[in-house]
Amino acid sequence: MAPVSTADPIPVAVTGLHKRFGALEVLKGVSLRAGRGEVVAVIGGSGSGKSTLLRCINLLETPTSGEIAIDGEVLKLKSDGHGGLTPADGAQVRRVRTRLAMVFQSFNLWQHMTLIGNVVEAPIHVLKVPKDEARARAEALLRRVGLYDKRDSYPAFLSGGQQQRAAIARALAIQPDVMLFDEPTSALDPELVGEVLAVIRDLAAEGRTMILVTHEMKFAREVASRVVFLHGGLVEEEGPPDAVFGAPKSERLKRFIQSIH
Amino acid sequence: MSAPSPGLPAIEAPPVESLAPTPSRRLDASALLKPHRIVLILVALGLVVWAALSMRWDWLATYAPMIAAGLWQTLLILVSTTILGFLLAVPLGLAQAAGPWFLAAPATAFCTVIRGTPLLLQMWLLYYGLGSLFPLIPEIRDSFLWPYLRQAWPYAVLALTLSFAGYEGEVMRGAFKGVPRGELEAGRAYGMGRWTLLRRIWLPRAVQRALPTLAGETVLQLKATPLVATITVVDLYAVFSRVRQDTFLTYEPLLLLALIYLVLTAILVSLFRVLENRIPARR
Numbered sequence: 001m002a003p004v005s006t007a008d009p010i011p012v013a014v015t016g017l018h019k020r021f022g023a024l025e026v027l028k029g030v031s032l033r034a035g036r037g038e039v040v041a042v043i044g045g046s047g048s049g050k051s052t053l054l055r056c057i058n059l060l061e062t063p064t065s066g067e068i069a070i071d072g073e074v075l076k077l078k079s080d081g082h083g084g085l086t087p088a089d090g091a092q093v094r095r096v097r098t099r100l101a102m103v104f105q106s107f108n109l110w111q112h113m114t115l116i117g118n119v120v121e122a123p124i125h126v127l128k129v130p131k132d133e134a135r136a137r138a139e140a141l142l143r144r145v146g147l148y149d150k151r152d153s154y155p156a157f158l159s160g161g162q163q164q165r166a167a168i169a170r171a172l173a174i175q176p177d178v179m180l181f182d183e184p185t186s187a188l189d190p191e192l193v194g195e196v197l198a199v200i201r202d203l204a205a206e207g208r209t210m211i212l213v214t215h216e217m218k219f220a221r222e223v224a225s226r227v228v229f230l231h232g233g234l235v236e237e238e239g240p241p242d243a244v245f246g247a248p249k250s251e252r253l254k255r256f257i258q259s260i261h
Numbered sequence: 262m263s264a265p266s267p268g269l270p271a272i273e274a275p276p277v278e279s280l281a282p283t284p285s286r287r288l289d290a291s292a293l294l295k296p297h298r299i300v301l302i303l304v305a306l307g308l309v310v311w312a313a314l315s316m317r318w319d320w321l322a323t324y325a326p327m328i329a330a331g332l333w334q335t336l337l338i339l340v341s342t343t344i345l346g347f348l349l350a351v352p353l354g355l356a357q358a359a360g361p362w363f364l365a366a367p368a369t370a371f372c373t374v375i376r377g378t379p380l381l382l383q384m385w386l387l388y389y390g391l392g393s394l395f396p397l398i399p400e401i402r403d404s405f406l407w408p409y410l411r412q413a414w415p416y417a418v419l420a421l422t423l424s425f426a427g428y429e430g431e432v433m434r435g436a437f438k439g440v441p442r443g444e445l446e447a448g449r450a451y452g453m454g455r456w457t458l459l460r461r462i463w464l465p466r467a468v469q470r471a472l473p474t475l476a477g478e479t480v481l482q483l484k485a486t487p488l489v490a491t492i493t494v495v496d497l498y499a500v501f502s503r504v505r506q507d508t509f510l511t512y513e514p515l516l517l518l519a520l521i522y523l524v525l526t527a528i529l530v531s532l533f534r535v536l537e538n539r540i541p542a543r544r
Contacts, residue, residue: 094452094453097451102447107443108446109444110444111441111466112465112466121451121461122452122453125461126453127452
């Protein structure tokens with residue numbers, strides 16, 4: 001086990017993260033912390049690096065440099081020989097990923113499985129939870145997101161909002177410490193956004209640690225305990241939502257908020 | 262949308278059009294009873310009756326046991342070579358879709374050679390080439406394999422297996438590549454290792470996508486099986502050749518042979534349709 005610093009370590013602590021795609025430097029030294037029960041909303045224009053930042057946290061992208069610690073456990077990275085980093089310990093990566101549940105912009109449900117199949121998949125085949133237990137838990141989760149009746153349907157037969165709610169149930173099924181939302185409503189028709197936000201709002205209310213990359217400013221202001229504004233691969237401003245949205249200090253943030261409204 | 266109560270969000274089901282799985286393309290009675298269909302059915306029945314009454318079928322009783330044995334041989338060869346060939350096609354496809362160059366290059370070379378040369382030629386190279394070299398090697402003559410290697414069927418099975426693997430390796434390459442990246446990413450994000458990801462997500466998704474093609478290729482494989490008759494394996498086709506030589510009849514044996522292949526094809530197609538319909542797709 002990696003060193004655990006305190007009795008209740010910080011769920012997510014990212015320090016000095018750089019990410020380069022070829023000549024393009026997307027992240028230029030970003031630090032981000034999410035304390036226990038905190039809802040961190042990451043906002044910013046397109047190309048600001050917010051999705052890349054989120055994808056680095058569970059190593060779907062490997063950073064070029066920097067440090068990521070989940071629950072106080074530093075993710076082991078080694079040089080890839082081309083000036084970047086690569087995971088040094090595959091087992092650690094897989095273990096840590098089961099504590100971070102990601103909800104994707106395009107849902108990414110497994111199309112060859114029913115909804116219930118999607119929700120029990122990781123518990124049974126990754127976490128080795130007994131089948132009956134996983135199934136009972138999955139049914140409760142699908143009921144919670146309002147999809148119990150659709151449990152035996154295949155994703156292709158559902159609306160985007162239903163698919164995203166099922167994806168949230170799939171995320172909850174691994175009983176994660178932290179939930180990562182990558183623009184969860186950006187691919188949805190406007191009339192379907194509300195039903196997904198309702199589920200996320202409910203999760204925030206029960207004190208889950210969440211990092212939420214979003215374009216829904218009103219929603220971010222409502223549910224976030226802290227808002228981080230990214231611009232050009234750097235944290236331009238961060239603070240409580242009322243401060244960030246009500247009295248922005250940076251010119252860029254002011255302009256960004258105006259452009260959204 | 263109503264205000265969500267704490268604990269349980271009140272979620273109204275959005276109005277979604279009826280999304281019941283599309284029923285499989287099935288011929289029901291009413292579809293058959295269209296005037297033009299009735300005419301065609303009557304013509305077909307007439308042909309069958311005419312063939313049964315005016316052609317010679319007295320040889321059937323004599324050769325029935327041989328036909329059954331030949332049919333069994335053909336089915337055995339078809340089933341074993343498609344299964345073995347598919348098992349080879351999965352790594353061949355995977356190597357080409359995602360493997361390092363030292364695996365991808367030989368896999369591509371294999372598929373290219375197999376697909377670029379006639380199956381008959383491959384079969385003859387194996388049987389008349391390799392098969393005639395083996396007896397010259399004492400180690401092989403003395404080995405436990407010799408009782409098999411001196412027969413023809415292992416060469417037939419090998420040639421048909423390699424052929425199926427070559428074609429399906431290419432099909433699986435496309436199928437593996439066609440699985441949406443996001444679904445694989447989701448698998449990794451939920452802690453799956455490479456093997457679990459392949460077994461649970463990548464392979465089943467690829468096979469699902471490839472099934473319609475695989476169905477067609479299996480039908481083609483059935484119709485490639487008569488080639489084994491050229492290297493002395495007595496399959497269905499070989500039996501009917503024998504009938505023609507013995508009886509000097511041309512049409513009767515060939516028509517019956519055609520009918521049997523047609524029925525086998527129909528069975529194969531419907532078996533694959535059952536497989537395809539296990540996971541309903543939106544059409």
